[in-house]
Every structure is written in C-alpha cells, then in structure tokens.
Amino acid sequence: MRWTKGDRDGGPPGPRGYHHGNLKEALLRAALELIAEKGPAGFTFADAARWAGVSPAAPYRHFRDRDELIANVARRGFELFAEALTTAWDDGKPELMQAFDRLGRAYLDFAKHQPAYYSAMFEAGVSLDTDPALRTASETAFAVLRSAAEKLVALMPSQGRPPALMVALHVWSMTHGIASLFGRGDAARRALPMPPEELLEAAMLIYLRGLGLTTGLPRG
Amino acid sequence: MRWTKGDRDGGPPGPRGYHHGNLKEALLRAALELIAEKGPAGFTFADAARWAGVSPAAPYRHFRDRDELIANVARRGFELFAEALTTAWDDGKPELMQAFDRLGRAYLDFAKHQPAYYSAMFEAGVSLDTDPALRTASETAFAVLRSAAEKLVALMPSQGRPPALMVALHVWSMTHGIASLFGRGDAARRALPMPPEELLEAAMLIYLRGLGLTTGLPRG
DNA sequence: TGTACATCAGTGAACGCGCGTTCACTGATGTAC
DNA sequence: TGTACATCAGTGAACGCGCGTTCACTGATGTAC
Numbered sequence: 001m002r003w004t005k006g007d008r009d010g011g012p013p014g015p016r017g018y019h020h021g022n023l024k025e026a027l028l029r030a031a032l033e034l035i036a037e038k039g040p041a042g043f044t045f046a047d048a049a050r051w052a053g054v055s056p057a058a059p060y061r062h063f064r065d066r067d068e069l070i071a072n073v074a075r076r077g078f079e080l081f082a083e084a085l086t087t088a089w090d091d092g093k094p095e096l097m098q099a100f101d102r103l104g105r106a107y108l109d110f111a112k113h114q115p116a117y118y119s120a121m122f123e124a125g126v127s128l129d130t131d132p133a134l135r136t137a138s139e140t141a142f143a144v145l146r147s148a149a150e151k152l153v154a155l156m157p158s159q160g161r162p163p164a165l166m167v168a169l170h171v172w173s174m175t176h177g178i179a180s181l182f183g184r185g186d187a188a189r190r191a192l193p194m195p196p197e198e199l200l201e202a203a204m205l206i207y208l209r210g211l212g213l214t215t216g217l218p219r220g
Numbered sequence: 221m222r223w224t225k226g227d228r229d230g231g232p233p234g235p236r237g238y239h240h241g242n243l244k245e246a247l248l249r250a251a252l253e254l255i256a257e258k259g260p261a262g263f264t265f266a267d268a269a270r271w272a273g274v275s276p277a278a279p280y281r282h283f284r285d286r287d288e289l290i291a292n293v294a295r296r297g298f299e300l301f302a303e304a305l306t307t308a309w310d311d312g313k314p315e316l317m318q319a320f321d322r323l324g325r326a327y328l329d330f331a332k333h334q335p336a337y338y339s340a341m342f343e344a345g346v347s348l349d350t351d352p353a354l355r356t357a358s359e360t361a362f363a364v365l366r367s368a369a370e371k372l373v374a375l376m377p378s379q380g381r382p383p384a385l386m387v388a389l390h391v392w393s394m395t396h397g398i399a400s401l402f403g404r405g406d407a408a409r410r411a412l413p414m415p416p417e418e419l420l421e422a423a424m425l426i427y428l429r430g431l432g433l434t435t436g437l438p439r440g
Numbered sequence: 441t442g443t444a445c446a447t448c449a450g451t452g453a454a455c456g457c458g459c460g461t462t463c464a465c466t467g468a469t470g471t472a473c
Numbered sequence: 474t475g476t477a478c479a480t481c482a483g484t485g486a487a488c489g490c491g492c493g494t495t496c497a498c499t500g501a502t503g504t505a506c
Contacts, residue, residue, distance in 0.1 A: 018467045019482055039345050041261030046459060058483050060461075122400070123343060125259055128410075162422070165413060170423045174390070177397025180342070182389075190348075193385060202382070203390045203427075210430030238500045239449055266492060278450050280494080 024062045026052040031073050036116035040124035071130045077117030078137035084110050085144040092151045104200050111179035244282040246272040251293050256336035260344035291350045297337030298357035304330050305364040312371045324420050331399035
C-alpha cells in the first residue's frame with residue numbers, strides 16, 4: 001500500500017493515484033477532525049478538501065455544500081450513538097437498574113469521547129428535516145431511551161404510572177444537560193466537584209426514588 | 221431627535237453626526253440581533269459595523285476583535301439572567317415550592333425569549349476565562365440556583381441531606397437540558413408532546429419527591 | 441464669553457487573503473464485444 | 474485476451490466577493506485660560 005498525499009499534517013493515510021478512491025469517507029473524517037479541533041463552525045469546505053489532500057473542487061462531486069457534509073456527519077453520529085446506547089442497554093439485561101446505569105454512562109461517554117459527532121448532532125444547528133435519514137437516525141437513538149423508560153415504568157404499580165415518553169424525555173434532558181455543561185473537554189467547560197458520571201448517577205437515583213422505584217444501583 | 225443612518229434595514233435608530241455617540245452599545249445590540257438571526261457563528265465583525273451604520277474600522281475603537289464583542293454579549297447575558305432568576309426566586313417567598321417553580325419557569329423563559337443571549341452564554345464557545353467579569357457574572361447566576369437548593373435541602377431531616385451544591389447542579393442540568401433540546405425556536409428543535417415548562421415541572425416534582433420533599437407544587 | 445488646542449471617535453481607501461464556486465480538462469476505471 | 478469507448482472522479486486555473494485589519498486623516502467635543 002502506497003500513499004503520496006494526504007498523510008502529512010494529520011491528514012488521513014490512504015492509497016492515492018489520480019483518483020482518491022475513498023474521498024467521501026475521507027471528507028467525513030476530515031470534517032470530524034476539524035470539528036473536534038475548532039468547533040462545528042470553525043472549518044470550511046476548502047479546509048476539508050485540503051485535509052483530505054484533494055483540490056478544492058473535488059468535494060463537490062460528493063456533497064452539494066458544507067451543510068450537506070455536516071448533516072452527513074450528524075447522521076452518522078446518530079447512528080453510532082444509537083448503536084452505543086443499544087449495546088449498553090442490552091435490553092435491560094441482566095438486571096434493569098444495572099443496565100439503566102450503563103445506558104447513562106454510555107451517553108456521557110459518547111459525548112466525551114466523540115465530541116465532534118456530538119457537536120454536529122446537537123450544536124451545529126443542523127435541522128433534522130435536512131435529510132429523512134438524519135431524522136430516522138435521531139429517532140432510533142431516542143427509541144433506545146424510550147424503550148428503557150418503558151421497562152422502568154412497567155416496574156411500577158399500574159395505577160399512577162407516568163407516561164414512559166415523559167420519563168424518557170426527563171432522562172434525556174438530564175443526561176444531555178450534564179453532558180453539555182460538564183461533560184466535554186471544551187474551553188467552555190465548567191468545573192465540577194465530582195465526575196459527571198457520578199452526578200448523573202445520583203440524579204437518576206433520586207429521580208427513580210421519586211418514581212417509587214427503590215431498587216438501588218450497583219454502586220450508588 | 222434626528223437620525224441619518226442606521227435606521228434602514230433593521231438597523232438601530234439613533235441620532236447620528238460624525239460621531240455615533242453610542243457605538244459600543246449599538247455594536248452589542250447588533251451582535252445580539254445577528255446572533256438571533258443566524259446563530260453565534262453566523263455573523264462577522266464587519267456585519268456588526270454595517271448593522272450599526274458605521275465604517276468597518278469603527279468597531280476597533282471599542283473591541284479588540286469579534287471574540288471580545290461576543291464575550292461582552294455573554295457577560296451581559298449572564299447579568300440579565302442572574303437578574304431574572306433572582307427576581308423569580310425572590311428568596312423563596314412567599315412559599316418555597318412556589319418560588320422554586322417560578323425559578324424554573326424563569327430559566328426556560330430566558331432561554332426562549334433571549335435565545336441570542338442564551339447562545340452567546342452557552343453555545344458560542346466563549347471561555348469563562350476570557351474576562352473575569354464574565355466568570356463573575358456566570359457565577360452570580362449560578363449562585364441563585366445554589367441558594368434555592370440550599371433552602372430546599374434545609375427542609376429535609378438533617379440526616380441524609382444531600383449536598384446543596386449537587387442538588388443545584390441537578391436542577392441546572394435538567395433545566396439546561398430541556399432548554400437546549402426543546403426550549404427554543406430553533407430549526408434544530410425537537411417536537412414535544414407537552415410544553416417544556418410542564419416537562420420541567422413534572423421532572424422537578426419527581427426529583428423532589430425522590431429527595432423526600434412531598435410538598436406539591438401549585439399546579440402539579 | 442471667546443479662543444486655542446488636545447483628545448477622541450469615526451472615515452474611507454487600501455491591502456492581502458482565503459473562500460465558494462465554475463469550468464473545460466484529463467487521467468483512471470469499467471465494460472461491451 | 475485485446476481494443477474501443479463511456480463514465481467517473483479529480484485537476485487546476487480562474488472569478489468575484491467579503492473579510493479582517495491598517496493607516497493617515499478629519500470632524501466633533503471638551504477644556505484651559
């Protein structure tokens with residue numbers, strides 16, 4: 001395997017003749033790297049081309065414009081996110097509360113270790129209507145939270161059960177709030193007296209107790 | 221009062237000779253309008269000058285660069301935010317739960333009706349270290365939440381009281397999460413089966429019950 | 441009250457730069473026969 | 474297996490544009506006397 005361009009200055013490795021061979025992929029990676037470096041607004045279409053080692057006109061073969069590129073990053077982000085959440089939740093096995101704890105941690109983990117995807121998904125101002133696949137991916141991710149909420153609610157006595165959708169929205173909001181405010185290596189980050197994971201875990205324990213679910217979490 | 225420039229195309233009214241007289245103020249307003257229109261990344265220093273009706277060199281008399289301008293918007297945002305929260309909380313009078321409910325609503329209200337300030341404060345990537353006054357303003361705002369949390373915690377039996385700081389962080393995260401995900405007129409907004417205010421109120425009721433505080437809110 | 445002068449805040453022209461986008465082109469790849 | 478040809482993906486030069494920033498300047502304001 002040989003490469004002649006694109007592997008200097010942090011650029012991606014890759015075989016390279018006249019045709020790049022995998023430019024679409026390379027541009028998505030470029031966007032990701034550049035978002036991680038300078039935020040979703042901090043890079044240009046030309047930057048992405050440069051990073052991938054191609055001429056500034058090349059990206060037009062794959063994306064209409066910068067927005068379409070970012071929307072693609074967001075879509076892929078939601079897909080990976082949904083995957084990570086699904087794996088962590090694992091249908092509530094072997095024990096519901098344990099799985100629920102894993103789910104929250106997986107959420108924070110994603111925000112922390114994939115900040116570029118997370119930004120593209122939630123902060124780049126990409127409308128979900130840009131692309132049906134984007135909305136679908138986003139809904140698939142939320143569906144995991146929703147299904148977890150359903151199993152939790154099912155533990156409660158049938159009278160006085162709150163709507164599972166609402167519980168899912170609460171969980172999502174709390175987790176997203178913690179991730180946004182404290183969960184990333186941002187410059188804008190705020191100091192915290194405890195790790196975000198513990199802050200979340202404590203919040204969820206209190207919330208679940210409020211729902212009447214008294215089962216403790218593994219390491220509460 | 222006469223004005224010769226700056227009142228076309230949405231620009232601010234104002235008397236205007238050779239000297240603007242109030243350019244610093246006008247630039248802050250310009251930034252605010254432009255952020256509201258196109259997001260914190262969607263405008264340039266030159267745009268702000270144009271909006272204020274002055275030459276592109278004029279802003280340099282008041283701000284080192286665009287970042288300093290945005291940091292100033294953020295600072296002022298935190299000041300107004302702190303004020304709004306303080307007023308709503310009103311030291312927990314006349315009744316703690318009622319005041320707590322008002323506090324949450326005031327938070328959501330600010331995010332909804334001052335989206336430009338809110339963006340500058342939380343999403344523009346402005347580091348709090350840019351300017352000591354910025355950090356101070358941000359801490360003053362949080363102090364309101366913290367003091368509310370302290371009064372809430374004080375209602376609990378003294379054994380098993382959670383740290384007030386943690387409770388404040390929970391409240392902040394939940395509210396910020398709801399505001400970010402559902403609370404604004406964004407293109408990126410998500411649909412919701414209920415108004416954000418009710419979602420928050422329900423969350424807080426459950427959370428407080430989890431803390432052992434069973435007093436109901438006025439319109440739970 | 442008037443005059444001289446210092447200071448301040450905005451002007452407008454200029455610059456170099458990088459961006460987005462287009463275009464005719466060309467090298468590489470795949471396919472029909 | 475070889476050849477002709479269509480299609481595809483990237484080139485590189487070019488363009489107009491607006492940005493950030495600087496500069497010597499100038500009009501307005503304030504102040505000392």
